Amino acid sequence: MPATLLDARTARFLPWLIAIAFFMQSLDATILNTALPSMAQDLGEDPLRMQGVIIAYMLTVALVIPASGWITDRFGSRRIFFGAIALFTFGSLLCALSPSLPVLVGARVIQGLGGALMLPVGRLVILRAYPRAELVRILSFVTMPGLVGPLTGPTLGGWLVEVASWHWIFLINLPVGIAGCLVARKVMPDLRSPLPTPFDGVGFLLFGAAMVLISIALEGLGELHMPHARVVLLLLGGFACMVAYWLRALRIERPLFTPQLFRIRSFAVGIFGNLFARLGSGALPFLTPLLLQVGMGFSPSKAGMTMIPLALSAMMVKPIAKPILDRLGYRRLLIGNTLLLGCLIASLSLIDQNTPYTWLLIHLGLLGAVNSMQFTAMNTLTLIDLHDENASSGNSLMSVVMQLSMGFGVACAAALLGGFKNDYGDTNVLSAFHATYLSVGLLSMLAAAIFFQLQAEPNRKAPAHRVEDPEKSPQGPET
Template sequence: MNRTVPLVLAVALFMEHMDSTVISTSLPAIADDIGTSPITLKLALTAYYVALAIFIPVSGWAADRFGAKRVFRAAILVFVAGSVACAASGSLAEFVGARFVQGMGGAMMTPVARLVLVRSTPRSALVSAMAWLSIPALIGPLVGPPVGGFITTYFSWHWIFIINVPIGLIGVAVAGRVLPDMPPVPVGRIDRIGFVLAAIASAGIVFGLSVVSLPALPPAVGFATLLAGAAAAFAYVRHARRAASPILDLRLLANPVPRIAIASGSLFRIGLGAVPFLLPLLFQLGFGLTPFASGLLTFTSAIGSIALKFFASTALRLMGFRTVLIATSLSGAALMAANAFFTPTTAHWIIITVLVAAGFSRSLYFTANNALVFAEIDDRQASQATAIAAVAQQVSIALGVAVAGIFLEAHHLLTGEETGLSAFFTAFLGVAALTACAVFPILGLAPEAGRAVSGHGAGKPPPGEGPHSGE
């Protein structure tokens, strides 16, 4: 298997994950500088996910219409422009707007990268390709918290966004030379009605939940936005059934394998959105640590994520998708719940052990889940699968951020206490319970599902997965 393509594509994931972890670690400092609270500033995190939810549906159409390679490179440039705008922001509104621009770039960047990978990789090598794709992306969480914390503590948070400028420009140049040419293909007109309905639905639901959890805005605004989003989602489903070429073709979900993978992944990603938001706040507001010290603790989960790459293919070959996903969804939720019991007196080696194990379990789940989405569909369906899965992923991550804020704010309203250890105890347990629900869709997955990709029961490893494949 050619590893150059997934490694180059991973530049996009690196920047996205780097930004997510850097912002979470630096949230209190940024909030203080622009005159707002850390909980309110989570609107900037939500704005990014709202932009993703709005623009991801057109990513597959744009890749076909203009060429996947060209769209991928242009998306990186948009993301870099948004990063520069973040660094120049001086108010909550400016920062939220800049994050929205970043989301517009990310909406094309990561889904198109996955599309290029799926179309250029044989199904038998897809698990290994997905694992290689994740390695540089996981370096973002590895270096993001300590670098972001160090810069925030000893310099200024503004500089954390400038990191994306050289990375992005290098990514554009290298992608132009390395990625395979995928010329435009004939496509019909964009489904404008579907695009508008899908945008209102996803943005309304995500933003509405965020507003409900924000103490600075009237809850009525959030509930009204939620209702508008739900109504648009219902209208889109009706539209998609009648349209010849809907922007998100829900008929793909008639196939039980991608349907189960997307449903389970959406539930599990609630935790993926909530934990990076909650952990830095726990360490800084609950433990009184500096952003740098907080980052040194939170980055350790990426060690487990990176170590996973060397076991993913073997685990799937020995146990198959169903067993791996059941085990990792339950263990991931349990390790998430363990965060609730951290206190300022908890030994750091215990915290690090839990975070490393959580990173390993979480990464194995997502490697398997991402590969399962494409395990039993053909290349013609890949762009639709990429778009639908990406929308579901980003909406659920945004919901995780919103739900985490709701738990913290609910605790404050019910007890009158300021955000402290007891609030984080409730939030982590609540989020872990929601994440554990990811196991229920997997219970309906056939044991032999995705066998051509996992190699389970084939008696020999898939091509490119021999004993020296990790070298």
């Protein structure tokens, strides 16, 4: 359906519908972290072993993203978008009613199925329904609420826990979701491809099995307390599925993600850099609220407000990211910024009850700014050299890697935290947090060796318009 066939009402209200869906998803990604200790207490769980609630959502989103475009072309954008909002809303209700941690994790999977489809489908509709001259304006409008979500999420989550209960961080999705379903039926155009491309179902199953097995193995080291032999078997099984996928992708015509992408040096470095650098930064939204509440005794609302500089500085650094990239180039900026990011994460091991609150806010503000610069540079580097014929596949793979690496980061941080807690004992939890931050920071710094493989290109400039920063895209915000 070309843009000229959109009636005036649809053209006016469609961006609002997609913007609200983007806000729901981005708010849900951050509002949960501050509430984890209260949820653990109510469910009779250890607050340091609640990471499954976060990982289940991230892993589900990563699994569904590769199939979102094919599903939309097969069944139509209106039906899939309506179903995505309904599934997200139903999953939110199940989360609020969950009587135990396993049930809550299952409900988060259902919620993740809806969240994974809402944003890619919304972006696809905008790309197909509006003229190219309108895309920048429409996409900017749609993404703004998503940038507000990480800013308000932790504070709102902490406040709801104190004045009501943790259940309300899910219940607030219900009225918005119901309204979204009603509007979607009236406003969302029913777009689909007249000739849907073949879908690599076998590749999808192999790739998905690899992600699930590796994620469960990492969870087995932390929350699930699996024997090491079982963890090793799961890891080997996951890697075997991944190798089988890539060997198959080399011999078929239309794989889920083509290995030819990795012949582009900037894409290969960007993908692997994303994977390892985000192991540290992806753990921050999980670790920091726990540190503030469990390790330092902050109230949920104070912990949420303390997280504001992390998101606010990330937003403020966006306008200067491109000029800095133009001046320093990708290689110098990413090597230096990765090392600085690792140092800032590691230096959180020095935070304790005697740290001045003002210095804590400054530290988190600096960390948010450096983290945001890292995301922007890595994302742009990954996509900058892709051609039109492989841009969609490359962007989809990067989106999957972003979700996976953040989930792996949470799983690794939780496993380290649980191990250090056993070493230091229940009476010295703060030392376990310090050791975890130090380890995560050092792991993050290792990604600098990947960016060192970039060729020095002092005159190369960041693109002004060709590549859309996925951090601002409707596919999902950074956390």
